[in-house]
Amino acid sequence: MKITVRRAELQDMDWLVTRFEKADKVYPIQIEIFSWEFVEQRLVDMMTNHVLLVAEQGEELIGYIGGYYAPHIFNPKISTLIQALWWVDEQRRGGRASYLLLKEFEKMGSVCDLIWLSFHRDTNIKDSSMERLGYAKTEKWYLKENV
Numbered sequence: 001m002k003i004t005v006r007r008a009e010l011q012d013m014d015w016l017v018t019r020f021e022k023a024d025k026v027y028p029i030q031i032e033i034f035s036w037e038f039v040e041q042r043l044v045d046m047m048t049n050h051v052l053l054v055a056e057q058g059e060e061l062i063g064y065i066g067g068y069y070a071p072h073i074f075n076p077k078i079s080t081l082i083q084a085l086w087w088v089d090e091q092r093r094g095g096r097a098s099y100l101l102l103k104e105f106e107k108m109g110s111v112c113d114l115i116w117l118s119f120h121r122d123t124n125i126k127d128s129s130m131e132r133l134g135y136a137k138t139e140k141w142y143l144k145e146n147v
Contacts, residue, residue, distance in 0.1 A: 001057050003097055005104040008043070008052040008064065015061045016043055016054075019087050026120065029145050051081065051108045055088070055097045063088035065101040069112065081109035082116045094124070102133075 008016065017039060024034050043066075046052040052066040066085035072078035083105065088097045102117075109115040118141060119125060127137050 003055055003057045003062070003095075003100055005053050005055050005100050008047050008054045008066075010044070010047070012054055012061060013040060013043065016064060019064065019089075023087055026122075029143065030147050031145055046085075051105060052085070053101055053104050053108070055101050057092075057097075062092045063097045063101055065105045067105065067109075067116075072114065078114060079112040080114045080116060081105070081112045083118060086117075086119075098125070 017036075020034055020039055024032070043052060046066045046068070050066070050068045053064060054061050055063040064085060064087055065083065067081050067083040070080055070082060072080050086098070086101070088101070106115060117130075117135065130137070
C-alpha cells in the first residue's frame with residue numbers, strides 16, 4: 001500500500017503524543033525531556049508556523065518529521081529549516097517512510113538557504129546515503145546531564 005506524506009493536523013495530535021511517549025523512552029537519561037503540558041502547544045505551533053509532517057499508509061499514521069524555520073544563529077541573513085523531530089514506527093523502519101518524510105521536509109525547506117538534520121545515535125541511516133542526497137556531515141552531538 002502506498003505511503004503518503006502530508007502536513008500534520010490537529011486530528012493527529014493523540015497519535016503524535018503517543019509517539020512522543022515512545023521517543024521519550026529512547027533517551028538514556030534521568031531528566032524528563034518532554035514537558036507533557038507543553039508538548040501539544042509546541043506541536044500546534046509547529047503545525048501552524050513551522051513544519052510538522054506525517055506519513056500515512058492507508059488510514060494508518062506511521063511516522064513524522066518536524067522542524068523550525070529560523071535565521072542562522074550567527075548570520076540572520078541566512079534562513080534555515082532545523083529538523084527537531086523525526087520518528088517512524090519501529091515495524092516500518094527500513095522502508096520508504098523515512099525517505100518520503102525527508103523528501104517532503106526538503107520541499108518545505110527549499111525556501112531556506114540551509115537545512116539542518118540530526119539523527120538519533122542508533123539510526124541505521126548511513127552517512128553515504130545522506131551524502132548522495134546532497135548533505136555533508138558537519139557535527140556529532142553529545143548530551144550531558146547535570147543532575
